[in-house]
Amino acid sequence: MTGQPVLELEGVEYSYRRNPALRGVSLKLKPGEVVAVTGASGCGKSTLLHCAAGILTPDAGVVRVDGEDLSALPEERRAALRRTKVGIVLQFGQLVPDLPLIDNVALPLLLDGHERGEAHVAARHWLDQVGIADDADAVPAELSGGQTQRAALARALVTGPSVVLADEPTGSLDSRAGQELLDVLLRAARYRGAALLMVTHDNVVASSADREIRLRDGLIQHEVSL
Amino acid sequence: MATAELVLGLLSAGPAHGYDVKRGHDAWFPDSRPLAFGQVYTTLGRLERDGLVEVVDKTSGGGPDRTVYALTSKGRDHLADWLNDPVPPAWGSADEVLRKLVAAIRTGGDAAGFLARQRASHLRRIRELRETPADDDPTSPLVREYIVAHLDADLRWLDSALDRISEQRGAHR
Structure with missing residues (x-):
């Protein structure tokens, strides 16, 4: 895999009040690369993902997305970069309850100023990619956990992000639905050519990565190619 | 066997x-x-x-x-x-991974490095099994799930062994 990193963390530190969650973490993701971040609960995995997504601002260190230093950008540009270059999938879909799937998936494009028709075409394409095109008009309450996660994935990919961040993407699903979602996630990220950073405690999910980074007490304990 | x-x-x-x-x-x-x-x-x-x-x-x-x-x-x-007849559960198994780990600790070798590489090896095996195309044989998924479940259990043990070794190293510093 060649090319400049699409995501780069350099010496990232973050504390909740006085409790350090990350104590100097550096990593790079190249285009198309799949990386699993593993480690026991409380090791800093989710904090790392939230810093990478620009949801949390590190106390020290730098986060670069497509070469742009997130902390050096004004809030508005940071939010725009987050919307267009970074796709996020959380453990429980986090869809807007009242909106049909097509609108949920189109939402990032609408927020970014795209025309409704154009946004719906893109949303329909990604609903098709994740295998739930027939549910475009359903609202989240009508969906299974697996379908919800697929919709969340479609929403994460609709803007054409360089990097997809997934926090325990299969965590709310049973083993079979989890495996199916993992296959869809890998296929869709590959189809899009996006790098994928997955935080997981599931060894089957971790096994699908090119690289495993294991955290312990806010530091990288080891990093191995798979 | x-x-x-x-x-x-x-x-x-x-x-x-x-x-x-x-x-x-x-x-x-x-x-x-x-x-x-x-x-x-x-x-x-x-x-x-x-x-x-x-x-x-x-x-x-x-x-x-x-x-x-x-x-x-x-x-x-x-x-x-x-x-x-049910199979008696194994106890006190001393397979190759455990033998190597004990030997690495006893001889002052890089036990954490060994465990990390073993983890990678187990994860690669799970991926291979996941990527094996499905066939018509109804026993194939059962065999595969059995192997994956055992690899997963080993991986959880490898994790706790890694943490324990890191803790011990921290305590001796």
Whole structure:
């Protein structure tokens, strides 16, 4: 895999009040690369993902997305970069309850100023990619956990992000639905050519990565190619 | 490993040559080590001695061995008993990973590095199994899920061993 990193963390530190969650973490993701971040609960995995997504601002260190230093950008540009270059999938879909799937998936494009028709075409394409095109008009309450996660994935990919961040993407699903979602996630990220950073405690999910980074007490304990 | 009972199972569909028994075994367990010919013939010899199988045809000549074996009724009963009995859970298993880890710690080797590489090796094996295309054999997913579940259990142990070693290193600093 060649090319400049699409995501780069350099010496990232973050504390909740006085409790350090990350104590100097550096990593790079190249285009198309799949990386699993593993480690026991409380090791800093989710904090790392939230810093990478620009949801949390590190106390020290730098986060670069497509070469742009997130902390050096004004809030508005940071939010725009987050919307267009970074796709996020959380453990429980986090869809807007009242909106049909097509609108949920189109939402990032609408927020970014795209025309409704154009946004719906893109949303329909990604609903098709994740295998739930027939549910475009359903609202989240009508969906299974697996379908919800697929919709969340479609929403994460609709803007054409360089990097997809997934926090325990299969965590709310049973083993079979989890495996199916993992296959869809890998296929869709590959189809899009996006790098994928997955935080997981599931060894089957971790096994699908090119690289495993294991955290312990806010530091990288080891990093191995798979 | 209960090779003798598996051979009885492989003969339960009807008489067969040693070669067919070996091929049948390897098809039943494509993810396991293939059964050696020597082991098949030694096992068949022992089963014949014990009256669990019998020779029903033998073609002599310069070509390959054409001895055909069949289950006896005693063999069929033995197979049924074996299939009914649960397997005692293993305890205090000292497999290669544990032996290497203990040896690495005792000799001052890089135990954490070994565990990290072992973790990667286990994860790669899970990926291989996941990527194996599905076939029509209804036992294949069962075998695969069994192996993945055991690898997963090993991985959880490898994780806690890694954490324990890191804690011990921290405490001795």
